[in-house]
């Protein structure tokens with residue numbers, strides 16, 4: 372810890388300088404080559420090494436409260452942290468995203484002391500990987516229709532049903548699960564509870580990776596066949612799962628989208644350099660490229676505005692987050708499509724995906740194909756537009 376940049380976190384200039392010195396020394400060497408050559412096992416290794424480096428310096432959980440192994444790192448310092456990480460060309464940490472953001476946001480607000488001690492320490496000290504089991508084949512946008520059941524049996528709950536699109540599902544030890552505990556509740560939101568499930572140790576749980584068009588298997592389906600979990604795995608009160616899930620989902624709003632918009636901006640300048648003596652010489656292409664600039668800059672500024680709103684009120688930022696999602700996802704699609712087009716045939720070759728290289732990893736074809744998920748993830752853009760119409764503009768329901 373003595374050499375951790377965190378020692379300088381009280382002074383933003385010193386913190387930035389310390390990070391700038393530290394990152395190049397600890398980023399897993401040749402991480403792109405490791406993933407390209409070893410595929411999924413290389414990816415898991417890079418993630419484990421990168422997590423360990425950040426965790427050993429206290430940086431992986433620096434945004435957590437000090438009482439729980441964090442550093443209460445102020446938002447301004449977290450922004451500097453991400454800026455310098457991107458500048459140093461570090462990999463993303465997607466395998467640990469849910470264990471570092473979604474799970475703690477849920478347990479800090481609703482977990483028991485025992486749950487916090489066990490699961491927060493597991494994530495922080497041992498790098499336990501988590502996934503989120505919310506969506507089902509018949510319950511995505513309409514999440515409250517979920518049908519996976521949890522039936523109380525003495526000091527256990529018995530789980531039956533299926534989850535899908537669980538990011539990290541194939542790698543995860545634990546799943547943050549939403550299941551129905553009351554089928555008679557007057558509102559479907561009212562009969563849902565939130566649980567922790569140990570995917571590796573619970574009999575009756577089957578995890579099947581879903582292979583995507585890019586060749587990656589970021590997601591998994593999870594099947595529960597009379598899977599028994601102890602009652603102490605319930606988070607919060609029975610049937611309070613819908614409210615609890617809001618804490619989980621709110622954690623997606625801030626720094627995670629900030630990192631993505633910053634990486635997009637960095638990619639814009641990288642692509643400008645790469646295209647300088649090639650496609651940018653064509654005035655039509657240059658014009659098209661230039662038209663992306665205000666949009667890239669806008670989402671960057673919106674993400675920063677969102678962070679400022681969240682700094683004032685951790686439950687705020689709803690409107691900005693909604694508009695940001697609506698602006699960012701189509702921009703990502705159009706931009707990665709443009710880059711794939713400019714790269715010609717060479718860019719359109721599929722390669723072993725870089726996985727933690729971000730949504731603008733530079734592998735034009737993979738980036739382009741993967742971008743389509745982001746108009747669906749975190750609430751599809753159609754649903755977001757419904758929200759704008761009904762909750763922001765106050766228009767009547769269609």
Ligand SMILES: Cc1cc2nc3c(=O)[nH]c(=O)nc-3n(C[C@H](O)[C@H](O)[C@H](O)COP(=O)(O)OP(=O)(O)OC[C@H]3O[C@@H](n4cnc5c(N)ncnc54)[C@H](O)[C@@H]3O)c2cc1C
Nearest residue numbers: 503504505506511512513536537538744747748751753754
């Ligand atoms: C990258 C990514 C990561 C994800 N990670 C996770 C995860 O970790 N855990 C998890 O539980 N889930 C995850 N999901 C699933 C995600 O939450 C769902 O895909 C999303 O909620 C949409 O649900 P659906 O796929 O069932 O589509 P549906 O809800 O069936 O929607 C299909 C289409 O119909 C449209 N539509 C539906 N209802 C309306 C309406 N009322 N008005 C207008 N249009 C409508 C939608 O916009 C969409 O275009 C992830 C998805 C993606 C793409």
